[in-house]
Amino acid sequence: MSRPIQAHIDLSALQNNLRVARRHASSRIMAVVKANAYGHGLLRVAEALGEAEGFAMLDVRDAIALREAGFRQTILLLEGFFSADELPLIAEYELSTVIHSMHQLDMLDAYPRRSSLQVWLKINTGMNRLGFVPEQVPAAMEKLKSHPAVREITLMTHFSHADEAEGVADQLERFRSLTATYRAPRSLANSAALLRYPSSHSEWVRPGIMLYGASPFADTSAQQLGLRPVMTLSSGVISVRDVKAGDRIGYAGLFRAGTTMRIGTVACGYADGYPRHAPTGTPVLVNGQRTRTLGRVSMDMLGVDLSGIADADVGSRVTLWGAGLPVEDVASSAGTVSYELMCALTARVPIVAD
Numbered sequence: 001m002s003r004p005i006q007a008h009i010d011l012s013a014l015q016n017n018l019r020v021a022r023r024h025a026s027s028r029i030m031a032v033v034k035a036n037a038y039g040h041g042l043l044r045v046a047e048a049l050g051e052a053e054g055f056a057m058l059d060v061r062d063a064i065a066l067r068e069a070g071f072r073q074t075i076l077l078l079e080g081f082f083s084a085d086e087l088p089l090i091a092e093y094e095l096s097t098v099i100h101s102m103h104q105l106d107m108l109d110a111y112p113r114r115s116s117l118q119v120w121l122k123i124n125t126g127m128n129r130l131g132f133v134p135e136q137v138p139a140a141m142e143k144l145k146s147h148p149a150v151r152e153i154t155l156m157t158h159f160s161h162a163d164e165a166e167g168v169a170d171q172l173e174r175f176r177s178l179t180a181t182y183r184a185p186r187s188l189a190n191s192a193a194l195l196r197y198p199s200s201h202s203e204w205v206r207p208g209i210m211l212y213g214a215s216p217f218a219d220t221s222a223q224q225l226g227l228r229p230v231m232t233l234s235s236g237v238i239s240v241r242d243v244k245a246g247d248r249i250g251y252a253g254l255f256r257a258g259t260t261m262r263i264g265t266v267a268c269g270y271a272d273g274y275p276r277h278a279p280t281g282t283p284v285l286v287n288g289q290r291t292r293t294l295g296r297v298s299m300d301m302l303g304v305d306l307s308g309i310a311d312a313d314v315g316s317r318v319t320l321w322g323a324g325l326p327v328e329d330v331a332s333s334a335g336t337v338s339y340e341l342m343c344a345l346t347a348r349v350p351i352v353a354d
Ligand SMILES: *Cc1c(COP(=O)(O)O)cnc(C)c1O
Pocket: 032, 034, 078, 158, 189, 190, 191, 192, 206, 207, 208, 209, 210, 216
């Protein structure tokens, strides 16, 4: 027997979630698979989502790996190229690249070869992270249109508030007025905008988190959206003990028992990707029953409350998040978002996909 931790990747849930995206938007779907497909594994996710029209990621080597695995779809580099020497690879493998800065436009000038680059011009409509500011857009557009190496231009922006009450209206309006005179495909929507703002859909939508079965919204659950969790992180109880009132648990003795109680130690810690800052009370399932973590998360283990859990013993199954326990609930208890928990899964956790 090996250490009982594993992450299960439910491929049919991925396909279900892609169908949910299709029900909301008739646009082409650019499945966002950055960060090793949000921790789920780039190639296995791309295979399960093979019907998506495109894949978006950061690293040119990952993009090439997808091409070499036989994917013919659009493959978009979300931050574009970082140095001019990536351009020949982008051309050779027919990748699409974001261009978000004058700096990148200058690098493109150093690459005058006749080519057929597919460029996504990124416009900053309020996120203030990447993208040309409105005043730069006409010049950037002119430059790209007349550049011999550029074959097609797609216009894109990214929303900062699509998951919040404020919504996308301001950014959408800014994008529309800036791009009104250009004939080019457009792409704006992340998962939240895809689900809530049809007016933002345009030619391409770019869902990420929803494909992995988590809700982008605080006020609507994944289940309410028809999404199914893809990653289930599970492990087992490896030690059980009874403690009495006043006994303390784990490093720094952060949890102190108020009464006699049965506790368990689970083979999962921050070196597996479980958040160390998850406080006592973070939800966890033992034998399918909801209970709570106790004390500080260690590198390889964490404590759980076994009070009232039927038949809890060494070997009991534990769900840290996923099927039966939304990752959003664990994230919110730990003061973070589902995205971070999924991406944080570490390489030592065995993955089982089916
Ligand atoms: C990560 C990302 C997305 C996907 O966002 P979700 O909230 O996961 O749907 C879309 N577009 C860009 C530019 C991104 O960086």
